Amino acid sequence: MSAPGSVADRYELLGVLGRGGMAEVHLAHDRRLARQVAVKLLLRDLARDTVFQARFRREAQSAASLNHPAVVAVYDTGEDEIEGVPTPFIVMEYAEGSTLRELLSDGPGPPEWGLEMCAGVLEALDYAHAHGIVHRDIKPANVMLTASGRVKVMDFGIARAMGDAGMTMTQTDSVIGTAHYLSPEQARGEQVDTRSDLYSTGCLLHELLTGRPPFTGDSPVAVAYRHVTEEPGPPGGLVPGIPPEVDAIVLKALAKDRHHRYQSAAEMRADIEAVLGGRSPAAAGRAAPEPPTAALPATPASATATLPPVTGAATHHRAGRRRPAPKRNRLPVVLGxxxxxxxxxxxxxxxxxxxxxxxxxxxxxxxxxxxxxxxxxxxxxxxxxxxxxxxxxxxxxxxxxxxxxxxxxxxxxxxxxxxxxxxxxxSGSASVEVPDVVGDPVDRAREELEALGLDVVEEHQPTDTDVPVGTVLAQDPGRHAEVEPGSTVTLTVRAEAPPEEPRTEPVPDVTGLPFDEAEAALVAAGFRTGRQDAPGAAPAGEVTGTSPAGGTQHPVGGMVTLLVSTGPQEGEEPPAEGDPVQIPDVSGRPFAEADAALKALGFDTMPSSYPDDTQGCLPEDAVRYTEPPAGESVEPGGRVYLNCYRG
CATH class of the missing domain: 3.30.10.20 (Trypsin Inhibitor V; Chain A)
Known part of the structure; x- marks a missing residue:
């Protein structure tokens, strides 16, 4: 989506952090509180849909009710008109760090690391469940490890309060969620509860231990099928060295019957902490089934899809033997x-x-x-x-x-x-035919490719063509290429050309010239001019300095203020040459005016700003004080510092 420069006249959008099935998340600057935040905007196409708007607002209400260190905080919610469409937004805490999905790209860590990560997730879930909220979408991409080592659960993207009577995961005959982490009851479109989150956490722990989720397949439906019908193998069967006690925790969390799982996040966390403390968990007595017959080709764990609900309707005939089928559109077979x-x-x-x-x-x-x-x-x-x-x-x-x-x-x-x-x-080895997405909007292209189980990488390229910004210019691999599921397709996307850096030139040194000559010199150099008069020892009409000072690199076409002396004040005698000169009180006056007054008295001025003394002063900045202070006498040509308020 083409995002605005700001939201609600408060949050300045700085760049895209990520994109999901419902929304786009931007890094933003909160102008009012001067802090970085994350702003989630409902995708433009969905913002026109009242059903999705309601779901997005429900997400905000669910997440905003949670206040816990292990949950990404929600600061603000609202709605803003973006390109003529009322678009809901959520303002969240910006947590610097990496998601577990990003960390898993380097492979699984030691068992202790995986257990510690899940202990943090369960801490957040225990708090959310106590407040009547089920997350419903626990997966590596929704768990952040901050720079300080804190685990934070984010994106209650499809969370709903358990108190919403009769609410299930069915929506227009679909199951919404990420297939690799769906509980069996979610895959069947049944009512979910807190134990559904614990199943997903078991899937997460399995992946942290082994580098892969417990069930993989060639399509989201195939993965859902395995969640419903197959027993998982112990992680230790895939990675040697994983203790049996850890296997027992994973297998108990992944029980098909939710009554056989952990009954609370606190119970599962207690078992994890027992293992981390060298004690035997309560789940250790549960028998571990053997690993599955054969490993299936992996699909990308990040692929989120909309799945038809798995029903229990009886079939009236036995499936006959099926000959090799085309590699596309196998959904009816899998459903059968x-x-x-x-x-x-x-x-x-x-x-x-x-x-x-x-x-x-x-x-x-x-x-x-x-x-x-x-x-x-x-x-x-x-x-x-x-x-x-x-x-x-x-x-x-x-x-x-x-x-x-x-x-x-x-x-x-x-x-x-x-x-x-x-x-x-x-029916033979799996492959996917890459569709032609050149010329499509990148959002639509990404959605089409990810639905096929392909990863998408965007490369943004500025161009002067008439193609709209955000259009796919090229793709690699090209159309009709046969690739393995999980392969990466690189999209070259048209981006706006960055603004040209303004050309700069040094400001001419016109100190000591009459105003007319000084102004002409600045205009000839390509600058606009302004004038600031102030009394001083220099003759009336003589330029005592400029702001910015002579020699400073300044954008061509930028404003240069000429500081012009009006001569000594009436009744004031200029000091004798060589005598100390008293510093006048210029506090509260604009910098340009104060600077001109001091230079007119022959002082060498140096600006600094508060609170950062390394910055200079702008012409409109108010002077706080001078150093030496007002009233002291300084030799002609002596240095006087002007300290300004910045902003």
């Missing part, structure tokens, strides 16, 4: 997979996923690793182990085409004899 697996989950309950906890009946069997087998081989192997088999369609993955990609439940999961194992076949 989700519907099939969830129909089984609804019909059979959690028994098939979690086993029989009663301790009675026939012993459970372990789902075999079928990845890489052909359909016939997988069916024979599963039947030999006493499992029922269903085909769940196909999807891109690293397994060879027409072989098993993954199973649900995952390999290593224990289920009862005769339990159903769904086979997801491979």
């Amino acid at each position: 997979v989700l519907a099939l697996v969830l129909a089984v989950a609804v019909g059979a309950g959690l028994y098939l996923l979690n086993g029989d906890d009663s301790g009675g009946g026939t012993a459970d069997l372990t789902v075999p690793d079928l990845a890489g087998l052909s359909l016939e081989e997988a069916e024979e192997r599963a039947a030999a182990d006493d499992f029922e088999v269903a085909e769940g369609g196909s999807r891109p993955c690293e397994a060879a085409e027409d072989t098993v990609c993954v199973t649900s439940p995952a390999a290593g999961t224990e289920i009862g004899p005769g339990g159903l194992v769904t086979l997801i076949m491979s």
Whole structure:
């Protein structure tokens, strides 16, 4: 969006800090309180939508009610007309530092670091939950580590008070959120509560420990499918050296059934602090499931998408075996997979996923690793182990085409004899076709590319063409290129040419010249002139100095004030040559006038300003005092300092 220079005649916008699905965040200067702040502006297209306006205002109200060191503070909210559109804005604390997303670009840190980061997140969530607010969008990009080492949670972008009865994550048949951190209930479009935030925090902790979220996939829907149907593997299965106690914390937070998760942020934080203190956490007794059968290609963890809600509607036929499909528009297939697996989950309950906890009946069997087998081989192997088999369609993955990609439940999961194992076949390696976005507004181009799971980098290039500012001039890779999900597309965007630096010239030294000659010399040098008269020892009409002083570099066309003597005051005798001269009281007078008066008496003047004595004085600045002070006598040509108020 093309942002104004200021918002509400108070906040001067200095540059874009980031962009989200709803808003753009700018670094700004608060003119009234002289401090840096972050200003969030609702995107222009959404500002015309009353539904999004209401959601944006609700965000402001939610965040403004929180006052805690671990929560980015909200200072002000309002609405301003930007390019003819009433646009809501939020003014927030500007916290200098890095987001966990930025820090993770260098890879995961030691387990202690990840635990400490999540302890700070849970401190913020504990406070927010106590005030009836669920964040709903915990992810690395929304957690800041400040320069002082403080963890701060920001962007309650889709937070709503829990007291809003019946509020769910469904909106126009969509689930709103970042797929890699969605809780199962969010993916299904169900009511969320505080434990949904704890699931997302578990996803965050998993990524801080391993460098990747617990579930990845080729599309947001594929990731949501895994959140709903698959058990996560312990982080220690991916990164050696992670203690089992830490695995236990992550797996408890990632329980599919929210009743089996931590029941409060304080409870999860207590377990983390126990591990940091060398004690055993309460979650240590929870059994850890085996890692998933096969790793899926990673999609960028920062990609936010709008997901269709996963429903539990039963299907009336078994999915047939699917031949390799085009690499585009696989959404219907994935939705079919989700519907099939969830129909089984609804019909059979959690028994098939979690086993029989009663301790009675026939012993459970372990789902075999079928990845890489052909359909016939997988069916024979599963039947030999006493499992029922269903085909769940196909999807891109690293397994060879027409072989098993993954199973649900995952390999290593224990289920009862005769339990159903769904086979997801491979349609070949994943790739994305880059669309043609040259000529599009950069906001629209970014949205289209990120929806395909691609990262976007903007390079702004000033140009004199007639193309509107913010238009994509070029892209790399070009249109129709086949790239892996998570690849970076660089967009060259038309920017406004920076203003030219004004040309400067030295101010001519015209001291001692008659006013007319001095003025002519300044005009010839390209300057505008002003005049300031003051009594002094010099003859009337003689220039005693200029502001800026002679020799100073000054913009051509800028104003130069000539300080002109009106001669000695009536009745005042000029001092005898060589006699000390008394410094007059010039406090409160404009600098230009005071400076002229002192120079007219033969003093060598030097300006300084308050509170920064390294700066000079402007002609209109008021003089505070002189050094030496008024009343003292100084030899002709002696130095007198004028101290001014700046501004």
